[in-house]
C-alpha cells in the first residue's frame with residue numbers, strides 16, 4: 001500500500017467530531033477497493049462490447065430481456081464475491097459515533113448494508129432484489145427457465161427484472177425525498193467516490209451548499225473544485241475514511 005498522500009484538514013476533523021447531522025452521498029468509487037469495478041469500468045469480457053448506460057434502460061430490456069437479465073446476473077455474482085472494504089467499515093463507525101447520520105448511496109451492490117450500516121438510502125435500488133416487470137412487486141423465488149427470455153413470476157407469469165432504477169426511470173419517491181431533506185438539513189455533507197454525472201443524485205451536494213453547509217469531496221481523481229466544494233481530499237475512500245475516523249475518534253476500534 002503506498003503511503004497515504006492526502007491531507008486531512010484539522011478543522012474538518014473538528015467539524016466532523018462536533019457535527020449533529022452528517023449526510024453522505026456515495027458512488028461506485030466506494031466499492032472499487034472491494035474489487036467491484038465502477039459502473040463504467042465493469043464492462044470486461046463478453047460485456048466489453050456493451051455501453052452500460054445503454055443496457056441499464058427499460059428500452060434495452062424490452063428489446064432483449066435475456067441479455068439484460070444475464071448482464072445483471074453477471075454483475076450480481078461479481079458483487080456477491082466481493083467483501084466490504086475499510087471505507088465501508090469507517091462509515092459504520094461514523095454512524096455509531098454521530099447523533100444523526102444519513103447514508104445516501106447511488107450504488108446498487110448492497111455493500112454498505114453488508115458492512116453493517118443500519119440506515120442506507122438506496123437511490124438506485126439494489127441488484128440483489130428482483131421485481132415483476134409489469135407491476136414492480138418484489139419476487140423472492142422463481143424457476144430458472146434458461147429460455148430465451150427472463151425467468152417468470154411463479155404467480156403471475158410476468159417477466160422478472162432487477163429492482164434497480166434504469167436511466168429514464170424515476171427514483172423511488174421516498175428515498176429521493178429523504179435524501180433531499182438530509183442534504184438540506186445536515187451540518188456537514190460528504191460526496192465520496194462519485195463522478196457526479198448522474199442526476200438527480202449529483203445535485204445533492206449543491207443542495208447542501210445552498211444552505212451554507214460545508215461539503216467535502218473524497219475522490220482520487222482531481223475533480224473540478226466547484227463552488228460547492230469547501231474541502232477536497234484527493235484519495236481513495238478505503239484510505240481517507242479510516243484516517244478521518246481515526247483522527248475524529250482516536251478511541252474508535
Ligand code: BV8
Nearest residue numbers: 027028029032038039106167168193194195198199236237
Ligand atoms: C431520472 C442503477 C427523471 C442501474 C443507475 C434523458 C432521458 C431520461 C433521463 C435523462 C436524460 N438525460 C439525462 C437524464 C437524467 C439521467 C442522467 O443523469 N443521465 C446522465 C448520464 C446524464 N438520470 C436518470 O435517468 C435518472 N432518472 O432522471 O428520472 C426523468 C425520467 C424520465 C425523463 C427525464 C427525467 C435515473 C438515474 C439512475 C440510473 N441508474 N444505476 C445499474 O446500476 O445498472 S446509475 C449508475 O451510474 C450507478 O448506479 C451509479 O450511480 C452511476 C455511476 O455513477 P458513479 O457512482 O459516480 O460511478 P462512476 O463510475 O461514474 O464514478 C466513480 C467515481 O469514483 C469516479 O469519480 C472515480 O474517480 C471514483 N473512484 C474510483 N476509485 C475510487 C473512487 N473514489 C473513491 N475511492 C476509490 N477507491
